[in-house]
Amino acid sequence: MEHLGEKSYSWKFPLITSILMAIFTEFYAYEIAKDPKANGLPAIFVFIGLILYFSFREGIRGGFTTTLVTLIYYLYIIYTRNLNEEELNTSIETTFVLGMLYFFIAGTVGWLRQTLDHVIERELEQRQRLETIIQQLPVGIVITDKEGKVVQVNRQIKDILGVEVPIGYQIGENTITKFFKKGIPVNGSDTPIYKALKYGDTIVGDDFVVERNGRQGFLQVSAAAIHNREDKVIAAATIIADNTPQKEVELRKDDFVNMASHELKTPLTSMKLYIDSLEKRLNLIEDLKANEILINIKDQTARLQKLVNDLLDVSRLQTGKLTFELENLRLDEVVEDTINLLQNSTRSQKIILTQKDPLTIYGDKFRLYQVITNLITNAIKYSHAYQDILVKVYKKDNMAIVSVQDFGLGIAKEEQQKIFERLYQINDDTIKTFPGFGMGLFISREIITRHRGEIWVESEKGRGSTFYFSLPLIKYEI
Numbered sequence: 001m002e003h004l005g006e007k008s009y010s011w012k013f014p015l016i017t018s019i020l021m022a023i024f025t026e027f028y029a030y031e032i033a034k035d036p037k038a039n040g041l042p043a044i045f046v047f048i049g050l051i052l053y054f055s056f057r058e059g060i061r062g063g064f065t066t067t068l069v070t071l072i073y074y075l076y077i078i079y080t081r082n083l084n085e086e087e088l089n090t091s092i093e094t095t096f097v098l099g100m101l102y103f104f105i106a107g108t109v110g111w112l113r114q115t116l117d118h119v120i121e122r123e124l125e126q127r128q129r130l131e132t133i134i135q136q137l138p139v140g141i142v143i144t145d146k147e148g149k150v151v152q153v154n155r156q157i158k159d160i161l162g163v164e165v166p167i168g169y170q171i172g173e174n175t176i177t178k179f180f181k182k183g184i185p186v187n188g189s190d191t192p193i194y195k196a197l198k199y200g201d202t203i204v205g206d207d208f209v210v211e212r213n214g215r216q217g218f219l220q221v222s223a224a225a226i227h228n229r230e231d232k233v234i235a236a237a238t239i240i241a242d243n244t245p246q247k248e249v250e251l252r253k254d255d256f257v258n259m260a261s262h263e264l265k266t267p268l269t270s271m272k273l274y275i276d277s278l279e280k281r282l283n284l285i286e287d288l289k290a291n292e293i294l295i296n297i298k299d300q301t302a303r304l305q306k307l308v309n310d311l312l313d314v315s316r317l318q319t320g321k322l323t324f325e326l327e328n329l330r331l332d333e334v335v336e337d338t339i340n341l342l343q344n345s346t347r348s349q350k351i352i353l354t355q356k357d358p359l360t361i362y363g364d365k366f367r368l369y370q371v372i373t374n375l376i377t378n379a380i381k382y383s384h385a386y387q388d389i390l391v392k393v394y395k396k397d398n399m400a401i402v403s404v405q406d407f408g409l410g411i412a413k414e415e416q417q418k419i420f421e422r423l424y425q426i427n428d429d430t431i432k433t434f435p436g437f438g439m440g441l442f443i444s445r446e447i448i449t450r451h452r453g454e455i456w457v458e459s460e461k462g463r464g465s466t467f468y469f470s471l472p473l474i475k476y477e478i
């Protein structure tokens with residue numbers, strides 16, 4: 001493309017051309033037309049043409065130079081054609097008016113031209129800047145027009161996908177992509193960029209696997225539609241980040257956690273059996289110290305077992321191996337049984353079931369017991385010794401709801417979503433001292449969502465928290 005913007009405006013070329021044109025007009029009048037007055041009217045048209053041409057070509061400077069030469073030439077004509085006084089006066093007046101008009105035209109056209117150049121230059125600069133950024137980014141970028149035809153790609157794309165994406169490549173319903181999701185090849189119409197184009201959406205962080213050079217790559221793909229002022233989609237851009245190194249570390253870590261928790265589980269189970277048989281053999285009524293030690297050992301072993309079980313659950317969740325045994329259950333009874341079991345573990349805090357509607361749901365008894373236990377033990381852990389815990393089981397909008405309320409530390413608004421993430425613990429001086437790994441709520445959320453329910457929290461820092469979960473009610477035919 002021509003770099004119009006980088007042009008510098010010349011006044012010499014217009015000067016020489018208009019002088020030559022004046023000489024030629026004089027030559028025409030005397031030599032060709034043989035009439036010194038023959039060039040009057042034509043000269044006006046010829047020179048206005050010149051002014052227009054040069055002010056557009058060379059900007060204000062070119063236009064003004066031509067105008068100046070033209071006016072000098074007009075005056076030359078007026079004084080060399082032996083005009084009578086009246087003719088002389090009219091001609092000078094006309095030249096004066098024409099001069100004003102010419103300067104105005106030259107100024108306006110020249111200014112338009114220069115502004116146009118300036119805008120083009122700025123546009124080019126911006127484009128170049130954008131192009132440099134796109135090429136330097138550590139992620140792959142593909143930009144398409146509104147028909148899904150690729151108009152721009154950066155260098156990284158080839159490394160990330162293992163193949164080149166040529167300009168003009170069509171992304172559409174019939175495109176075969178290199179992407180896989182859960183082992184199934186992904187059609188062009190399921191790619192984020194296609195969805196962005198078709199629905200005008202923004203898609204953030206969709207995970208795909210790509211086969212490249214015989215190995216798997218893990219990609220995170222985002223896409224956004226680009227709209228014009230009338231909100232019509234005119235293009236789409238996709239950003240592809242290569243997460244393979246992180247993903248490989250994560251997979252190795254998951255493998256390790258899975259293996260370690262399995263290895264830990266076996267000796268722990270035997271330890272528990274040995275402790276039980278030791279308890280039977282020792283005469284604990286007489287030896288109070290030994291009794292106390294044994295209670296501590298049992299407590300610690302139970303905690304260790306809980307941690308190992310949580311670790312195993314997390315790794316089963318990661319690998320999709322957490323299984324459920326589903327049956328029709330009375331949720332209120334599961335909650336009540338759990339409370340009775342847990343009440344023994346806290347002497348000062350009372351766990352009170354303030355509402356227990358008889359509700360039947362379809363679920364896994366052991367897993368739901370696990371969720372309720374987690375919510376109640378958290379409520380105990382994160383509140384003070386004298387603060388009771390209130391539990392409710394009730395019905396709302398065809399869902400069974402369980403709520404667990406404490407009046408303890410509470411959770412700040414910005415933490416309320418994050419506590420359900422894997423291994424998330426609030427980093428707060430007041431909370432740090434409590435033992436835990438941040439796995440409980442993550443496991444609970446997974447269990448509840450697999451039951452097609454939801455889990456959430458309402459809380460105010462310093463005022464306590466209420467955790468809720470909902471489960472679909474069984475619909476009986478009447």
Ligand code: ADP
Pocket residue numbers: 374378379382406408409410411419424425426431435436437438439440441442465
């Ligand atoms: P942890 O094993 O650390 O308790 P959880 O997943 O059960 O793990 O909880 C995650 C974090 O959420 C906890 O570390 C704690 O900071 C916060 N939390 C959970 N329940 C409560 C509660 N009832 N009150 C205040 N904070 C809580």
